[in-house]
Amino acid sequence: MNMEYDACIVGTGRVGLPLGLTMVEVGLNATGVDVDPALRDCVNAGRMPFSEPGYDAIVASKRFQVHASPEVVAKSAALVITVGTPLHNHIETDLAQIQRVLSSLTPLLCKGQLVCLRSTVAPRTTEFVRRFIERHTDLVVGKDIGLAFCPERIAEGKAHEELRTLPQIIGIQDEMSRELATDLFSKLSPDIMCTDFVSAELVKLFNNVARYVHFAIANQFALIADSFGANIFEVRELANHKYPRSSIAPPGFTAGTCLRKDFGMINEWNPYPDMLLSAWKMNEYCPAFLVEHLLRRTEIHNRQVAILGFSFKKDTDDTRDSLAPKLYRYVQRQLPSEIRVTDHHLPARIDESTIGSLVNWSIQEALKDAECVFVATNHTGYDAALRALAQQRPDTWIADLWNVTGKNQVFYQARDLGKEKE
Ligand SMILES: NC(=O)c1ccc[n+]([C@@H]2O[C@H](COP(=O)([O-])OP(=O)(O)OC[C@H]3O[C@@H](n4cnc5c(N)ncnc54)[C@H](O)[C@@H]3O)[C@@H](O)[C@H]2O)c1
Structure with missing residues (x-):
């Protein structure tokens, strides 16, 4: 032609x-x-x-x-x-x-x-x-x-x-x-x-939904380990190590424009109980888990809070369907003295439809007086920044489901960083 x-x-x-x-x-x-x-x-x-x-x-x-x-x-x-x-x-x-x-x-x-x-x-x-x-x-x-x-x-x-x-x-x-x-x-x-048409449509949806469920199980395991006082990172490493029938994913915020909506595309034609809705619920609960379980360790009310990362995915500038705004809103409900958001992949102001226009602080400014830190996205560079914080503000609490520092704990204080190397 x-x-x-x-x-x-x-x-x-x-x-x-x-x-x-x-x-x-x-x-x-x-x-x-x-x-x-x-x-x-x-x-x-x-x-x-x-x-x-x-x-x-x-x-x-x-x-x-x-x-x-x-x-x-x-x-x-x-x-x-x-x-x-x-x-x-x-x-x-x-x-x-x-x-x-x-x-x-x-x-x-x-x-x-x-x-x-x-x-x-x-x-x-x-x-x-x-x-x-x-x-x-x-x-x-x-x-x-x-x-x-x-x-x-x-x-x-x-x-x-x-x-x-x-x-x-x-x-x-x-x-x-x-x-x-x-x-x-x-x-x-x-x-x-x-x-055929339908099979190709299902290939795409199954690829994405399988990933979404895979991460939901990882997050569910993190909660189960936490309820038994066990360390999810250690349990996962032991479970996966040289074991050919295990590939448990690391926990972390699971969202983004594709994974979450694609489960809806399958479910709109499926009136039966299924595990996909449970996966949705599990992944959506992660911001609440971080806030609720940090509150068991320290106060957020009247404290200075930093949120690291606002995009839905590591090292991207895509905020669509990110769970970070949800985390922000939950932290806001505790009436902290201030919340500072930082994401070096985003512009100087972050416009979020439900929150408004946020200042995008540099990571140094966000962490300067922070008493509580939430890691919302596993961007490259957060490990070094949090290790520097250990020197300046050792009492600061960190909620790090992504394990960006490799500390292998979800909740810890900045002073604990480095101890694992002693
Ligand atoms: N983003 C991903 O990683 C990814 C991966 C695989 C599949 N998908 C799928 O690909 C599709 C597109 O996703 P995206 O992330 O590129 O979305 P997007 O919003 O970034 O891009 C869509 C574009 O279409 C344009 N548009 C809307 N209506 C139009 C019209 N009438 N005429 C011409 N242009 C129009 C918009 O202005 C926009 O630039 C979605 O179905 C998504 O689920 C996305």
């Missing part, structure tokens, strides 16, 4: 932009469409709008441009949809972004194109897309146009490596779609696996 562009990425956010840039790197002529003017200006000026290592040079080359108008879709052999798919406040997928994209794209579709859905979606959403296309155009999927669901399984911060190494799962239901989708994604990875 002779088109100006090999691919057009619709929705050039944290998934779409790395994908488009990688396509350009492998020699495809790719372009993008996004409704966010600030994002477009940033990318078109040659800068990354968020942190994702490995892309600075290719974005600076300005070979991948993002357009405001979807008109460019009509000039592209393949359209890859990577818009957001959040949950409503209830256990229900919010399909609004997908529906808006389909409404704007369908008048521009033409014979021979491939439509590829890459956003994470609930089972049967690709079938909804097929019906939508066939209702609003004269095109028939499999005869005139291709349709595939090709899930994105990268981890944030590892997109550059993983887009070229992870196997690409392709959900298709006809030969034309198989050929078009295989041709496009084989440019990224030689490892292509084809299946």
